[in-house]
Amino acid sequence: MRNSILKHSFAAACALLLVAACADTSFAQLGGLGGLGDKLKKKTPNLLAEKPPITTSLPDARWGDMSKDGFTPREPERSLLTLQRTPNGGFVLQPGYYMMQTQSYCLHAGTHGPGGGDGYLYAPPKGPAEDAVISIVRNSVQHPEIQQHDIQLLLWAIIARAKFEDLSSNLKSTATRLLTPRQLASLNRNALDALSGNALTDALGGVPEPLRQVAQAEAQLRQMLTVPGSSYAEMERVAVLGGAAPLGPGSQEVPSGRWSLHPDGYYVRYIPSGYSSTRVEIWVPQGSPAVGKEYDPATHIAMPGNTARQRLIQSGRPQQAQ
Structure with missing residues (x-):
């Protein structure tokens, strides 16, 4: 019965895929690289698409408040879980x-995990796969039976x-519980072929760092x-x-624990103890x-000041009992 449900769900996704219009894929504007972009079109016809699935970057993290560095609120600390929950898996905010x-x-394969005292700032999810990524994280709150590792694998599948249709049956099951057939069809439209060995080496030839490092990680994940x-x-x-993480291009000095003033009027800060927590x-x-107002964790990406480190999307699932 379960296999039958999976087949019908993916059949619906494929049907939507067949009627969807196919958009031509062009290449990213590789500013500052001279004519290298044209060369990359010939060498890597499918590894450097116009837009990666998630495009959120440090310039999108515009709400850091350095005036609050070192500040700790006077109110007693309480668990977010004491607040009313929303259907999105978020929290209805109250003073405190x-x-x-x-x-x-992790939403940025091929980069370093948290560490080194680097701080993180609030940024919203952006990019062609924004809707699917937010849905996965939001809907996971209603599915505590789904393991965190499976959710991460599904997100890596999107990023890569x-x-x-080539994923394991377990990941397909996870996908059909967290995504709609239309979302699955959209993701399939943007999928790339898996490359390995000489084919991967040839495809990456001439790609500059750090693009090469990220593209290689995504290609390896796609294969795996x-x-x-x-x-x-x-x-x-x-x-x-x-x-040790190098200092990535365009990095900013952001101390650990810096607050961001969210556009809705509350302050938020992120202190990772690893990419998964x-x-x-x-x-x-x-x-x-x-x-x-609602604090919806699935709309929060913790963006590192060091661009060589991971972007971390947050969830409404506690890592441990609060």
């Missing part, structure tokens, strides 16, 4: 100082533009996610780099316009 150790997820035999730990080593703190001052 709140904290939750959340499950967080893997073909969903669609060919049986790779463990989670092996994929994690590809997606989350170890060792983040301490999120929310401060809602008395009289703030944020009172009564």
Whole structure:
């Protein structure tokens, strides 16, 4: 029965895919690289698409408040879980100082995990796969039976533009519980072929760093996610780099624990203890316009000041009992 349901769900996705208009894919504007962009079109006809699935970058993190560096609210700290929940898995904000150790997820394969005292700022999810990524994280709150590792694998499949019909039966099951057939069809339209060995080496020839590092990680994940035999730990080593992180291009000095003033009027800061777990703190001052509004973790990406580190999307699932 379960296999039948999966077949029907993916059949619906494929039907939508057949009637969808196919858009031509052009290449990113590689500013500052001279004529290298034209050369890359010939060398990597499908690895450097016009837009990656998630485009959120440091310039999108515009709400950091350095005037609050070192500040801790006077109110007693309370768990976010004491607040009323919303259908999105979010929280209805009230005045006070709140904290939750959340499950967080890597959205930038081929970069380094948190560490080194680098701080993180609020930025919203952006990009062609924004809707699917937000839906996965939101809907996961209503599916506590789905393991965090499976959610991360599904997000890596999106970031790597893997073909969903080639994923394992377990990941297909996860996808059909967290995404609609239309969303699945949209993701399949943007999927790329898996490359390995000489084909991958040839495709990456001439791609400059750090683009090469990210493109290689995504290509390796695409292969590992669609060919049986790779463990989670092996994929994690590809997606989350170890060792000391260099200072990425366009980085900013952001100290750990810097607050961001969300457009809705509340303060938020992120203190990761690894890519999969983040301490999120929310401060809602008395009289703030944020009172009564929703904090929706799935719309929060913790953006590192060091661009060589991971972007981390937050979730409404606690990492441990609060």
